[in-house]
Amino acid sequence: MPELATPLLQVRDLRVTFQGAEGPLRAVDGVSFDLAAGEILGIVGESGAGKSVTLLSVLGLLGHTGAVVEGSVRFKRRELVGLPPRELQRLRGGDIAMVFQDPMTALTPVYSIGWQIVEQLRAHSGLSKAASKARAIELLAAVGLPNPAVQFERFPHQISGGMRQRAVIAMALSCSPAVLVADEPTSALDVTVQAQILELIHRLRSDFGSAVVLITHDMGVVAGLADRVMVMYAGRVMERGSARALFEAAMHPYTWGLLGSIPPLSGPRPRRLPSIVGMPPAPDAMPSGCVFAPRCAAADARCATRPALPAQGLHAAACVLAPDERAAARARCLQGGLNA
C-alpha cells in the first residue's frame, strides 16, 4: 500500500500557472498524488481538466511554454521541480517513459521503427549496436507485433495505427522504465484495437514491472485498467479512490455526472441521458469557491468556500456533502442532468 512504503512518485500541492494575455491562468491547482511501484493510476476528466498539464509538468516538459510550476514532485525521493533540464532529460525516456495519443508525434517518418528504438536504447543504456538491435526485436515481439524482425525494418507509414502505438510502447519500454506515462494512449484507435492495447498495457505491468499513469477521458478505460483513480475537473482533483470504490460508490457530484452521462450498453435505455448542466469554467473565470458548484444541482451556501480534498484516506472527495447527504444529492444531480 502506498501509505506504508515510500511511493515511487510523490506529487504534493502541484500548481501550474501560464502567463495569459490578461494575467496569469492557473491550469493545475493543488494536485497531490502518490504512485507506488507497479501500480496503475488512472487520471480521468474531460478536456481542459488539467490532466495532461499535470503530467507534462511532472516530466518537466513545460519549460518552453513559460509556465510556472510550484509544489513538489519527488521521484525515488529526489525532487524534480527545479531540476536542471539536462538532469530531467536523463530521467525521461530512461526511468520515466511516455506514450501519447498520436503515435506519429513520437515517431519520425524518415527512419524505420526499429532504428528509432535502437537510437533510444543507445542513448540511455549504452548497449552495442548489435545488442540494441536484438533487444529492439525482442521488444517488438513483447508488444505483440507479428514478425518482429520484419517489422524492425518498416517505416511508420507502412503500419497501421494500432501497430504504431505498439511500436511506441515498445520504444517507451526499451529502458525498462519505473514509470510509464500514457496520455490517452488508445483514444485514436478503433474499439477492437483499443481492447488489444489495453490488454497489452495490463500485461506489461506484470512483464516489465512498470508503474503506469494512465490519462484518459474514458471512464470505461479507467475501470478496465486502473488500480486507483483520480478524477480531475478545472485543474483540481475532485475525487480519488480505488477503482472499485470509485465506480461502485462515487462520492463527488462531478463523478456522478460523468458516470451518468455514459449511454448504457445493456438494460433499459433511458429516454434522456443525465448530462451535466452547462460547461466547465474558462481558466480566466474560475469560481472562487468549489469550481464545480455552478454546474452542481446539489450545491448550497457551503460551496462558496473551496472544499479541501482530505489528505488522508484512500477514497476521498473534495466536496462538502456529508455521507448521509449523498444519496439524496445524487438523485438531485442526476434528475437535474436530465433537463440539461
Next chain:
Amino acid sequence: MTRFAATPLLEVRHLSKRYTVGSAFARGGRHTLQAVDDVSFQVWPGETLGLVGESGCGKSTLARCLVRLHEVSDGQLLFEGRDITHLGTRALRPLRPQLQMVFQDADASLNPRRRIGELIAEPLRVHTAMSAAERRARVEELASLVGLRPDQLQRFPHEFSGGQRQRIGIARALALNPRFIVADEPVSALDVSVQAQVINLLADLQERLGLTYLFIAHDLGVVRQVSTRTAVMYLGSIVEMGPADALFDRPAHPYTAALIAAVPRPEVPALGAPRTTAALQGDPPSPLNPPPGCRFHPHCPAATDLCRKDRPALREFGGARMVACHHPLPI
C-alpha cells in the same frame, strides 16, 4: 409507429461506391477500392437508423452518397419512392432542403469570419425568398430550438465551445425544415457530459419536428441510445441489422458480438475476472485487398471452409432482424 408507413422515406438498393487509387505509373499500380459494397436498406419516417462500424468500414462514404455529396458507382437511391440516384444539380436543388447533414467537425463547416446569426441564416438566403426580417425571426427561433441565446447570434464561431458549435451546426441543418438528417459522428468530438446534452437535443428535436435520422457513430453506447434500428458495417457491407435493443442484447453476427465485447465499460469487473478482454486480434483487413468469402472470416472464431469460399448475403433472420453470416449466433 410510423414504421408501418407505406413508403420508406429513404430506400437504398444495392448501393456501391468504388474509388480508383494509385496510378498506372506508381509502384503497385492502379487499384479499385470498394468503399461501399452492395448495401441495401430502408429508413422509415420518424425512425433513427443507427449505423455503426470501425474506421474504414465505409460508413462516412455511405452517408455522403446518400445526400448526393458523392456520386454512386452502382445501385439506386430513392427518396419518398422517387429515384434520385442520378438527378443533376438543378433537379436536386428543390430536394436539398429536405435532406440535410450534420458533420462531426462543426468547426470545419463554420466560416470563422461570419457571425453565428449569419451562418444560421445562410441556407435561408440560398433556398428561400424570405425577407431580412423574416430571416431574423427564423434564426432566433432556430437558436432557441437548439438552446442558444439570441444575444449569442452576434458572436463568432471561435467564441463557442465544441458542444455549442455542434448546436450551431444542428440549427443550420434544421433551418429549411428538413425531413431527413444524416448525422455523421455528430457527438464524437465532444466530452461525455456535453455529448449527452447533444444526444438529448437531437432526441427532443426528432420528437418535436418529426425528423428522421441516419445516425452514424463508432461509439456503440451512443448508437444504441439513439437508434430505433441499428445496422453494423464491416469492410463496406452491412453484416447485421435489426431493432436496437434486440441487436445489442443478442447479437447474431460474430463481428457485432466482438465489437460489443470490446467496449470498455465503466464498471470494475469482479475480483479474479479478466479486466480487459480483447475479443479480436490484429487489425481489420484493408478494403483494398479484402479476403475472399466472408470478409470477416480471418478474424472469426466460428469460421469454416464455407466462410472462406462463399460470401454470405444479408438475409432475414428471426423476424425483424437481418444477418450476413453462415453460422449466426442463436438469438
